[in-house]
Amino acid sequence: MKGIVFNVLEEVIVAHHGEAVWDDLLDAAGSNGVYTSLGSYPDDHMTRLVKAASDALGMPPADVVRWFGRQAMPRFAERYPEFFTAYASTRPFVLALNTIIHPEVRKLYTGAICPNFDFEDEEGGALLIGYRSPRKLCALAHGFIEGAADYYQQHAEVEHLACMHRGDPRCLMRMTVH
């Protein structure tokens, strides 16, 4: 996983819970905390940090991830405003993930592994988003979507119709934006 994710996680934790909590999480996860945006680190580090946060904050790991995703989004918007300003609202932003945003992310962070979503319009204006990844980070996607909606000053509801965590072969989310 790219170092930037750890950096943003640190920022979010520090902003909401203080530096000491971040230090504790590192200790609990057995990490030395040396993460730079130029490097890549084992996914396992993230899993252990999420576990530590879950224990410390008394939240299920999926909720931690989703919360982190939502909180991370404004920070990404601050760092990479051009990814956001090119779109007027949440929906086109989400639809541009595969074709524009993720390719750009790969340019920024060589070797970044970004998921590929599939999209399907649903009657009534909802968007079905399919996700399949060995990382099973559907909660992160969920949080990112909510965070994007926050950026566009909208509200996104995301419903997990199917989930790899529940034994389904892939995740399927229904996004409804208000």
Place this chain on the structure above:
Amino acid sequence: MSEPIECCDPDELARIKRRLERERAARREAETVSERGLRRLYAREQELLLLQDIATAANLSQSVRDVFQYALTRICDFLAWPLGHVYEVVSGDGEARLRSMTLWYARDDAAGAFRDATKLREFAPGEGLPGQTFTSGKPKWLTGVPDREDFLRRSEARECRISTACAFAVQVGEEVVAVFEFFSERALQPNRSLLALLPQVGIHLGRAIERQRAEDRLIHDASHDPLTGLPNRALFLERLNQLMAHARRKADAQFAVLFIDLDRFKIVNDSLGHLAGDRLITQVAGRLRGALRREDVVTRPDATTPGSSTLARLGGDEFTILLTDIHDPSDAVRVANRVKDALRQPFAVNGQEVYTSASIGIASSASGYESADAILRDADLAMYRAKALGKARWELFDREMHQAAMTRLALETDLRRALQNEEFVLHYQPIVSLRTGQVAGFEALVRWQKPDGELVPPGGFIETMEDTGLIVFLGVWVLREACRAARMLQESLPGAQDLSISVNVSPRQFAQPDLAAQIRTVIEEVGIDPHRLRLEITESAMIGDMDRVAAVLRELKEIGVRVSIDDFGTGYSSLSYLHSLPLDVLKIDRSFVSAMAHNGESLQIVRTIMSLAHNLGMDVIAEGPEDAEQVSQLRSIGCEYGQGFYFSKPIDLTAAMAFLARAQNSSEALC
């Protein structure tokens, strides 16, 4: 949660925090700088990869379309743009235009209406995005496409939500040969590094076109005659073979092959030079093309499709025409007549008027041919027949022609051998002064002494030698032999030193550029008095380039050689050249002499020719007097010399010497 560190005082703690903050900021700054560098590096790497991939494709791919399709897809992938398209540059008559190659990259079938609009229109140079790119040769980036006046497909672009466009030119050297254009629904500012990259992509893609062109040129060159641009033998045979394969399936399809050979071309080539010959061939090709372009050439009245033709140059002065979809051989004859007509007017070559004509052989599929070679061979044989029958005419092939041709071919082989083995001999016929009755000279006449002992007169081989060019070698041999014989005759008796020797010069020989030099060499070699040598030249050899003829005759005069005009009255009998050329002797053709006694008109002609010759200061020799009556008649009208059976038939050198001795010893004159 850890407790605050108690050992430090608050100031110290605040300082440490500030330091930490500084370190953190410094780290972020360092990361940002590095990220920017890595990003540039990555972008550059991707660009180079793109360029390399396209260069590789351009070098490896077999077809331009494949390369272009690959480049479209690769560039659209690279840019993450949904739409790309290629124009080719077509230049029909006049201005170049950009036309869709119907090569597209369209993600998810994007922008159908826009693509339809693109397919339907062509762009002139300077017109719209493709036209502007064509004219400038530089890549172009347009933003806000639907609102641009100079973007001609703006309404379709608006309909398809196209916002940004980009185009670049594919170039071979300075020439723009194609234009690529790409479209995006996003509003994107010009990408400088991409705009710097695209011209290089254009150059690589240009190589594919260049290679295609080189290939096309090789194929064309291998199948076409470089001088006239006409199909060559290989291509002609290929088309003929195709046609025959097709005709076997379709029994009612008739066709014919015309074999065209220019008459007297070798003389033009020899006398005016090969460059002039080439120019003549080029002009002839143009006229033949014109003759075939006439739409009514071979269209039969009931034809559903008009006949078509292939004109080819087999080499030298040989052309062929393949006529397809004809009704019967008479269609081919009609075309042959058109070809004849097309060549009737003189050609301007090097500022001179040159006349030529064609002998045309026709072979028709009606004779039932199995192979292309066979029909071509028979058309060729028919052409030879047309030549033999007097040139400037056509002949249809038949079996007898075939036999005649085989005989002729054998004769040619025999003659080559005969030259090598020196199977030729000279006979001499005395020329007698009708005034004194004394022998004035001899004419050397060539005979072919075949190995089996048969003696063949010139009529049996001269024409073939002339056609094949062998005559030039024979001519030099005859000249040398005759001059040697003349010396022996002159030295055989006292008072014979003034005897003249007449030698025939053929048209091909006369056209040799170094004729005078050849003659001078022989004269010096043999040591004969040039004034005693008479070159007999027929009228037909002298027609054509009058300036050249006059120049050659003057050269001969300078050497001291005298020139006779042979067989006068049978050819063109042009008074103008008699008048303007420095000729010494005129020989009246035997046909007038033999008809003289019982035909007043012939006598009158002889009289007229004689007075004409005398007025021009020429001596006259009457050919073929056979009896005393003719001789006395000739003498009575003032003819100086006679050469005929009355005096002697042509005899070998020994007999000629004996004849001369007898004539001198005899107190009586020969006439």
